[in-house]
Amino acid sequence: MSITLKINGETRTLDADPESPLLWALRDELGMTGTKFGCGIASCGACTVHWDGVPIRSCQTFVGDLEGAEITTIEGVDGKAATAVQAAWNELDVPQCGYCQSGQIMAATALLSETPKPTDEDIDAAMDGNVCRCATYARIRKAIHLAADKMEG
Amino acid sequence: MLHLLQKPLEAAKPTRRTFLKISAGTVGGLVLAMNLPRGAEAAAGDGELIQPFVHIRPDNTVVVLSKHLDKGQGTATGLTTLVADELDASWEQVSAEHAPSNPQVYANTLFGVQGTGGSTAMANSFMQYRQAGAAAKAMIVAAAAQEWGVPAEEITVSNGVVSHSSGQSATLGDLAGLAAQQDVPAEPTLKTPDQWVYIGKSFPRVDVKNKTVGAPGTYTMDFQRDDLLVAVVARSPRFGGKLKSFDAAEAMKVPGVVNVLQIPNGVAVVAASTWPAIKARDLLEIEWDDSEAETRSSDAMMAELKDMTGKPGVKVREDGDVDAALEASDRVIEADFEFPFLAHGAMEPLDAALLYDGETAELWLGSQIQTIDHNVAATILEVPFEKVKINTMWAGGSFGRRAQADSHPVAEVAFLAKAMLAAGMDPAPIKIVWTREDDMAGGYYRPMSAHKIKVGLDADNSVTAFKYNIAAKSIVKGTPFEAMLMKDGVDHNMTEGAHDTTYAFPLMNMDQSFQETKVPVLWWRSVGHTHTAYVMETMVDRIAKEAGKDPVAYRLEMIKDDPRKVEVLKLAAEKAGWDTPAPEGRHRGVAVHKSFGSYVAEVAEISFRDDGTVKVEKVVAAVDCGTPINPDNIRAQVEGGIGYGLGAILRNQVTLADGVVEETNFDTYEPIRISDMPEIEVHIVASNEAPTGIGEPGTPPIGPAVANAIAAAKDDWVTNLPLTKAGLV
Numbered sequence: 001m002s003i004t005l006k007i008n009g010e011t012r013t014l015d016a017d018p019e020s021p022l023l024w025a026l027r028d029e030l031g032m033t034g035t036k037f038g039c040g041i042a043s044c045g046a047c048t049v050h051w052d053g054v055p056i057r058s059c060q061t062f063v064g065d066l067e068g069a070e071i072t073t074i075e076g077v078d079g080k081a082a083t084a085v086q087a088a089w090n091e092l093d094v095p096q097c098g099y100c101q102s103g104q105i106m107a108a109t110a111l112l113s114e115t116p117k118p119t120d121e122d123i124d125a126a127m128d129g130n131v132c133r134c135a136t137y138a139r140i141r142k143a144i145h146l147a148a149d150k151m152e153g
Numbered sequence: 154m155l156h157l158l159q160k161p162l163e164a165a166k167p168t169r170r171t172f173l174k175i176s177a178g179t180v181g182g183l184v185l186a187m188n189l190p191r192g193a194e195a196a197a198g199d200g201e202l203i204q205p206f207v208h209i210r211p212d213n214t215v216v217v218l219s220k221h222l223d224k225g226q227g228t229a230t231g232l233t234t235l236v237a238d239e240l241d242a243s244w245e246q247v248s249a250e251h252a253p254s255n256p257q258v259y260a261n262t263l264f265g266v267q268g269t270g271g272s273t274a275m276a277n278s279f280m281q282y283r284q285a286g287a288a289a290k291a292m293i294v295a296a297a298a299q300e301w302g303v304p305a306e307e308i309t310v311s312n313g314v315v316s317h318s319s320g321q322s323a324t325l326g327d328l329a330g331l332a333a334q335q336d337v338p339a340e341p342t343l344k345t346p347d348q349w350v351y352i353g354k355s356f357p358r359v360d361v362k363n364k365t366v367g368a369p370g371t372y373t374m375d376f377q378r379d380d381l382l383v384a385v386v387a388r389s390p391r392f393g394g395k396l397k398s399f400d401a402a403e404a405m406k407v408p409g410v411v412n413v414l415q416i417p418n419g420v421a422v423v424a425a426s427t428w429p430a431i432k433a434r435d436l437l438e439i440e441w442d443d444s445e446a447e448t449r450s451s452d453a454m455m456a457e458l459k460d461m462t463g464k465p466g467v468k469v470r471e472d473g474d475v476d477a478a479l480e481a482s483d484r485v486i487e488a489d490f491e492f493p494f495l496a497h498g499a500m501e502p503l504d505a506a507l508l509y510d511g512e513t514a515e516l517w518l519g520s521q522i523q524t525i526d527h528n529v530a531a532t533i534l535e536v537p538f539e540k541v542k543i544n545t546m547w548a549g550g551s552f553g554r555r556a557q558a559d560s561h562p563v564a565e566v567a568f569l570a571k572a573m574l575a576a577g578m579d580p581a582p583i584k585i586v587w588t589r590e591d592d593m594a595g596g597y598y599r600p601m602s603a604h605k606i607k608v609g610l611d612a613d614n615s616v617t618a619f620k621y622n623i624a625a626k627s628i629v630k631g632t633p634f635e636a637m638l639m640k641d642g643v644d645h646n647m648t649e650g651a652h653d654t655t656y657a658f659p660l661m662n663m664d665q666s667f668q669e670t671k672v673p674v675l676w677w678r679s680v681g682h683t684h685t686a687y688v689m690e691t692m693v694d695r696i697a698k699e700a701g702k703d704p705v706a707y708r709l710e711m712i713k714d715d716p717r718k719v720e721v722l723k724l725a726a727e728k729a730g731w732d733t734p735a736p737e738g739r740h741r742g743v744a745v746h747k748s749f750g751s752y753v754a755e756v757a758e759i760s761f762r763d764d765g766t767v768k769v770e771k772v773v774a775a776v777d778c779g780t781p782i783n784p785d786n787i788r789a790q791v792e793g794g795i796g797y798g799l800g801a802i803l804r805n806q807v808t809l810a811d812g813v814v815e816e817t818n819f820d821t822y823e824p825i826r827i828s829d830m831p832e833i834e835v836h837i838v839a840s841n842e843a844p845t846g847i848g849e850p851g852t853p854p855i856g857p858a859v860a861n862a863i864a865a866a867k868d869d870w871v872t873n874l875p876l877t878k879a880g881l882v
Contacts, residue, residue, distance in 0.1 A: 017429070020428045021428065024428035028383070028426035033367070033374070033375035033377065036374070039818055041818055043820050044500070044824075074366065074367035075367055086365050090361050093361055093785060093786075095358070095365065096550075096789060096793055097500060097501070097547075097548065097549045097550040098225065098364030099549025099550060100500045101364050101365060102367040127827045131500070131819060134550060134797070135793045135794075136789070136796075137825075138833050139789070140827060141827065
């Protein structure tokens with residue numbers, strides 16, 4: 001089955017099993033490995049990408065449903081919020097093992113795009129689906145607040 | 154398979170002097186220690202200074218070779234800090250790469266083989282990597298002296314710039330080629346602590362940039378090549394089960410599936426990419442032979458453990474006649490503790506990739522004990538050690554999981570690669586991907602354990618005797634680690650943090666009993682301390698309560714001969730405002746514990762939600778890990794160690810029903826999430842002692858600190874973990 005969609009602004013054609021999760025199409029068919037495999041059941045958020053700007057779990061999003069979709073991955077995420085988030089992540093040395101951080105950054109970017117000045121409760125609500133087994137959560141929280149400051153400034 | 158491992162452990166004896174004598178060829182793989190002629194170094198380097206632990210390139214970049222696996226704990230940054238400081242490089246010009254597998258050069262000096270674990274990375278490398286940086290600097294200075302015709306003593310190096318009062322100046326890269334022709338100093342002069350420019354000053358992590366842009370080629374899971382094949386393996390659902398028969402007809406019909414092959418521990422579906430392999434595995438029809446498998450439930454196994462703690466075991470510590478002392482006591486406090494199996498649950502599930510052409514082999518994986526992985530691959534593939542190359546990839550966590558005695562992920566991919574060739578397939582790189590379910594149901598857990606405690610008190614509430622019986626499966630007994638880590642039949646990994654306590658009990662006896670089960674067990678961030686710290690620190694709180702004493706004051710009284718422990722406890726108490734009442738609705742608990750040479754005290758502040766469940770609001774930690782090489786990373790490790798331990802005591806357990814694992818993904822083994830994470834403060838004791846561990850020591854105190862905070866409100870100490878069992882989560 002052939003599906004045409006936009007990934008990071010580029011039109012791509014996927015010739016893949018419609019039942020294949022977007023995650024594996026990105027990683028194995030397109031060679032974009034920034035989006036990570038963590039659980040396969042949408043419980044950890046490591047595979048988070050944006051569909052029309054909305055954070056989704058690519059392990060539970062299927063190729064057959066994506067005709068015409070606009071997908072953004074960690075490789076292509078851009079704009080004011082993403083730039084601020086990545087800068088804050090670097091400034092505070094957020095990552096440890098780093099494996100979840102693509103997903104964390106995609107989720108945080110989506111949050112700040114919608115809510116430029118999030119409260120701790122907003123952060124909990126937006127980020128609770130993104131697991132970090134190194135438990136870098138205290139820094140993720142700080143970095144989101146720092147990114148919000150950067151976006152203002 | 155275990156017999157394969159006797160060899161590697163004997164293979165490499167560390168020598169302190171070899172490292173400076175190794176030269177150019179080390180990048181390629183195994184190179185024996187030898188003195189290369191100077192010219193050879195220069196030629197091989199081609200304008201580059203190549204030393205075992207540091208390369209200085211003509212483009213003025215400095216690459217530090219990390220002999221340790223960086224799985225998130227920041228070791229690559231720590232080692233880079235040491236080299237950069239002694240070399241006086243600028244932090245912008247340095248980066249880190251994983252070193253090749255070569256035990257003669259890159260052994261962990263505390264293990265004798267190349268490997269990472271036990272929070273030893275900085276402890277065993279502190280002098281070695283500083284010496285490497287200092288030696289490289291001396292060679293750069295000698296090169297400048299030769300080039301400029303000035304005495305070496307007049308040359309200074311600062312922030313990557315080499316200069317002389319005559320106005321001459323050069324970069325490290327400019328001088329690298331000539332430096333490679335200089336003698337390697339046998340004993341380079343090291344800086345004194347007051348001369349350090351990076352050590353103690355929070356050098357930025359070297360791996361953050363890649364980890365914030367999804368950089369390709371970072372993790373094993375991301376390893377790609379055009380001809381790469383991917384496999385998933387169907388393994389026995391019960392530990393110790395064997396393959397009886399299988400039918401792959403339906404699986405073979407899935408487009409993209411290349412082959413289905415039997416390997417010793419199961420059936421491998423080999424496909425052109427990951428998804429077809431996963432999909433096809435579900436279509437395999439397999440019969441397993443469970444005649445030698447573990448078929449008990451975890452409840453039955455716990456009942457056996459509890460029974461064991463009621464009987465004498467192997468003597469770990471025997472101060473005297475504990476039963477008589479208990480008998481003679483005014484009263485006895487008794488407690489029985491139960492700890493569940495825990496999965497490590499690293500974010501990157503297990504994986505390993507291998508290219509084997511019948512004569513040589515190249516591996517890509519987050520190799521935590523390279524020497525064992527290397528030997529297992531060489532043995533199974535029947536090729537010489539030097540025909541195996543390991544590319545150590547950055548690992549998406551480990552927490553102990555990647556440090557197995559049997560290198561089972563390497564063994565599996567090696568057997569599969571052999572099976573592929575035997576099946577007539579052309580040599581191609583093969584990557585085995587473990588799904589989350591494979592990883593979590595795959596065993597190698599923190600052992601479940603039972604602990605029986607009896608503490609005698611006299612009429613003045615002083616402790617008269619402390620009797621501690623523990624039962625669990627040993628992590629090391631029956632493995633190649635046994636010879637190294639067990640002494641006189643005693644497994645101190647199981648009892649560390651208890652038998653060696655510095656609480657001044659007049660009489661303490663400790664027995665251990667070993668459970669036999671096919672469920673594989675392994676070290677889990679802080680190993681024995683994961684349970685002993687909980688038992689000891691909650692028991693000490695109970696004793697303090699019995700004695701009517703403040704928990705901090707009582708501890709200080711009982712550890713007065715352990716000054717570093719006293720200091721962290723005082724510091725944490727002070728910073729947490731222990732002497733002032735907790736805020737309205739909050740309750741505090743404290744714990745202090747030494748592990749891996751480091752001392753950590755934690756004060757947890759909790760509240761109860763309306764439904765009676767516990768919310769951990771804040772944790773104040775104080776840590777003494779000797780000379781703090783990178784204070785910000787120490788804080789990060791303690792923050793993470795607290796989160797890791799907290800998640801486990803809140804709600805994590807792996808249970809078995811008739812031998813089959815019940816929690817197989819993050820929906821049932823629910824990890825700690827951002828909304829669970831307390832505010833954390835970490836205070837670091839200034840110290841000139843040798844650096845000790847920091848990857849693990851933050852974990853042990855959090856459980857008992859929280860339990861003691863709960864008890865401060867309820868006067869009841871939870872003894873059966875996780876807290877979900879008590880309805881507190």
